[in-house]
Amino acid sequence: MSSSLVRRSAFTGVLALACAGTFAPSALAAAPVDSLDGDLTPLTLLGTNDFHGHFTKDFACTVASAKAEYPDASFISAGDNVGGTPFESASQQDNPSIDFLNALGLEASSVGNHEFDKGFDDLTGRVSSRASWTYLGANVYKSGTTTPALPEYKVLDVNGVKVAVVGAVTTDTPNMVAGDGVAGLTFGEPVAAVNRVAAKLKDGNAANGEADVVVAEYHEGAPEGGEATLSSMQAASPVFNNIVTKTSGDVSAIFTGHTHQLYSWDAPVPGAEGTRPIIQTDFYAKYLGVLQLGYDKASGKVTQYKVTNRPVSAPSDACTSLPAYTAAAAVVDSANARAEEIGKQVVAQSSGPITSALKADGSRDDRLAESNLSNLIAQSYVDSLNKPGRTGSVEIGLMNPGGVRADLVPDASGNLTFAQAAAVMPFNNTVATREVTGATLVRILEQQWQPEGSSRPFLKLGLSKNVTYTFDEKKPAGERVTSVLVDGKPLEESTSYTVASNSFLITGGDNFTALKEGGAVSDSGLIDQGLFVEWLKAASPLSPSYAKQSLSVVDQPTKLTAGKEASFTVSGFDMTSKDAPANKSVEVFVDGTSVGTFPITTSSSTTPPYPANHGTASVKFTVPADASGDALVTFKAAPTGTSGGFPVTIEGGAPTTTPTDPTTEPTDPTTGPTDPTSEPSDPSSTSEPSDPSTTDEPTASPTDGTSTSGGGNPSSSSTSTTGPKVETDGMRNEQAVTGLAGLGLLLVAGIGAVVARLRRTV
Template identity: 25%
Template sequence: MPRNTRRLRPAVAVAAVALAAVAVATPIANSASAKPGSLVDVQLLSFNDFHGNLEAPSGSSGRLVTGHHIDPATGKPVDETVNVGGVEYLASHLEEARKGHARSLTVAAGDLIGASPLLSAAFHDEPSIEALNKLGLDVTAVGNHEFDEGYQELQRIADGGCIDDGDGQDNQNSCAAHEYAGADFDILAANVTEDASGKTILPAYVIKEVDGVKIGFIGMTLEGTPDIVTAEGVKGLTFKDEVETANALVPKLKKKGVRAIVTLIHEGANLPKEKWTDPATGTVYDVNARYDYTCEGGGELVAGSPIVPIAQNLDPEIDMVVTGHTHQPYVCDVPDPDGKSRLVTSASSFGRLYTETNLKYDLKKGDIVRSSVKGSNLLVTRDVAKAPDQTALINTYKELVTPIASRVLGSISTDIKRDQTAAGESALGDLIADAQLADQSTIVNGQTPVIAFMNPGGIRTDLTAANSPYGEAVGDVTYDEAFNVQPFNNYLVSLTMTGQDIYDLLTQQVTGANATSHKILQVSKGFSYQISPSGPVDGSVMLNGQPIDKAASYRVVTNNFLQGGGDAFAAFTKGTDPYYGGLDIDAFAAYLEANSPYTPGPLDRITGTH
């Protein structure tokens, strides 16, 4: 297929002022009409963190908690769950939800692509954008994962065009089915500016008009995006404060006659455990929260959650806040600076939920009646008919991806899981770290890495022996399964660190930005230490049975996300002589091929508690 360069961006974005680019107002036609001065009904449907999940996600990624009961065998509470998600079902649910609503808009809060299953990732997430076009998405904010392949690629995703990527080189292929036409919906990035021009990389806001109703949408990602994506992906960009950015845009929207304003922001909240009472005994247990527990069922957002101070300080003219990033479900009231109720929502992740918000719009005032805003999270159950156009899209790309996805790499003797010990070590983390250490692409000038570090957040799913998506034998691991474990296409990087740098690195797992949510790095065979709540126990950090010398230098390997200081591991940035090797997924695949059948060893590399 001929390769075309990315088509020119719309003139309105090219000509944007330094503060913000703006998408043109988009009228949405329908047959209803309202008398001037009357209140009319408006429906907003929203979701977030889709992450390219075209097919129904499996395992825990495809379930949500709906209730609890006591297990007679153990006498302890267990979760009741339902299987949910998959774009074929999400599209059908949204279509059904829109029935009877003359004025309806569908919006999202980022991470719609990136960290995607191979079915989407193998084609640079073009299939996911095409699926979102089909289900009627109107506008989304960017999230951090939209920057996984750099902001120019994000612009191509928005605008269309093909990449000359060698027809499958590195297991990716742009425009495999047809020329990629881009997103039919607006992608907003109000707080992301290009250093060279001072302009936003994508429009900052868009005004949507539907039968007399005019709503402005401001879209942002979290200011901390550079801390959680590869340095190369955000090079040359500045990520600005969310509150300052949104509040500065409010008067601009008002000058355009827009008083109804909704913020879409890729930042979120953490949720508490649910206090569940056993109806038989009256005993109260801490259990995993139901999908509708916060705040509809009595739960509250965890104090200190990142979105809370943002929501509390957004301009009172902003009527609603749609959020994401933490993959949590909540529909809550977070009062604005005037103390007035304001809805803040998030619909979990992977298309498992969507939020339906219904509100009244005053046509005379041109504004949302805040007291009328009501929202609920709704399950994307799989008991509805699949959307035929989504099924056809999935089938097209499944055929194209099969030669890559179905290749058997090797086998495992048992499930290899992400579950961590009290110290923070996991069997799958050990496997990945060992694979990175064994990869020879990062050896340079005779310098061979002796320690590998892997971030736990980059391990996305378990390796399950019984999983056989292509009919392979029990225990066989396909490229598809391996990719789903590590879907980021990060590069491996070797660098030299001092022993003190390594101690600092291990301390940063439980301090600073990671103090409230510890991130225990997975480490390679031969490296061990004892963790404590304040960091590694002094003298316990060992390499092949010998204590690490704080004054000595060691060659280590990690991925480029961590090497750039991701997940607040600044110690990596002190490393010297960095050398970029191959992709992490290639190292993982090669290790499985060379060590098959693979059986996990004892989890004794990290001891202690944190």
């Protein structure tokens, strides 16, 4: 999202006027400038978000240098400082991350959802007591009340001006934290909470706290994907649009986080002219936000601002002597040394990298696409819990993409270490199971398309290798999953399946609420990180699989006709994990019979409603003439082995009943042949005969004494679909029916004679 480095004004005066009147104007909004006027008091705020324990000397140098450049600056964060961290931090309870940010002088931070990973008590106890900064959560309340469970704001002295930082966290937090992590808490609407606190801070009543300037720290932000403009992001996310258009004019600047995006935009201010900055600094300490507000002490207003997302830089001679840098660098050295000792052990070998899906720019963690690492983890859940003495009877594994925080990339010798394996899943969730019906499993897959307003529009689940499915992303919500195969057979909606996952997902995290419809959760008590390391040891040596388990099928048929042509389009054959090859062809089968091999063209689609699909084939084949009844259409792509399929019903197939062996003695009929001289039934009382040119092929002939085949042999005339057209009007109709009846009587008489002759000659 490099284009978002350029600050953009995305709204015209018309939209600004449309917002006017939402709030009573409290201030003239500011204007973006290249440099602040000299008569204004500069208020510098250094911002980060989604740090996730990525303590590096590069980031230390960048922050320390900025603080040296702006001695009165305050360093603040929009949350997720801990949790979801790499091995160097996670293996030490994230203590090095806290110590690192302490050394750099972090003063205030909104809570992020990951601050709750180990529970509210851990946040307010161990974490907060070690941190020198204040965690803020204006929209976090004690359950059933409006009583704040956390500090709502902190007033900082920035160059002699009182600047209040108000923090709020995404309302999705309960869906992103496992188990009892947020028990006893309610997460209110963040914008309303920020506005409530900002109003108090600007109401002139010292008794409830006052500030000269208010800034907001939201752990929520613009969604990922799409064109990087403010207006497009607002259109894509009602939650983000609410932040932009509804945050009170009392707030002079908005810092955001959670969605791991990089932007700095000029946003309109409700009830005022001008704009204010809205900022996010990517994630993993790649950038530092540098915001300067120009404060006019005479009017008590912010009238100008300048904002830059500054990329981190390697330590230089200028920064290595700075106290903040030396203190932070010492934490890095100590933590890395300790982690190195812990993580040196080789746990497995792999012939190649096993990774998350890669984005178009080659970076990791594309949560819109299937990955071999996410599928591998899902399989590890099944294998591990089915070991003797454990839960057993687990049929399906599931993995949420957001839980995959690092990749498995072997060294030149193919070695994978404990540190690498542990870094993949750093949250220390337990692994649990619950029973769900087939119908519920379909709904779980449907919920990959996230609810409107979610930070990410789609989250691709990892699946154990025995599950494949097809979908049509263009269909309405709730109807996109078109077939599911489990162990190569169509899923039965009424059948119960035992699924395994981490305790976060199994309890409905990431909006996969259908999982809550299942039976009681059975917690194995095993930590996912340790279980995965154990599984890797047992599964070694590993080979990356590039076979996808989900395919997009457009115009997927449910019925086929034997001997007729069928056609549809299949896409999504190619995985985007590292080193995944492009598929060249796909062989299609009908109930195991190959009906053709078709070229796969390299293509990609990353437009809503998602997911991204790479590699497309146009399939056209003739249905086998002898196929009939329920059947499976399946695919297998080369060279990766991507597979899948869907059930169909084939109509008009050849007879499926085996004819009676002609050498078998015919059954003695219990009645004599019909008297050919008997009066035919009145054709006017019979139903209208069908046009033989439009009927399906007939089923096998009967084998009793009244059969139209002598001695059990099928009569060629009995299976013919040709013959004279029966007229359907007037006398010609009556004559035709009478004639057919007469022919039938003669035929029966002939059969009787043949039977009599056979009896004499046997």
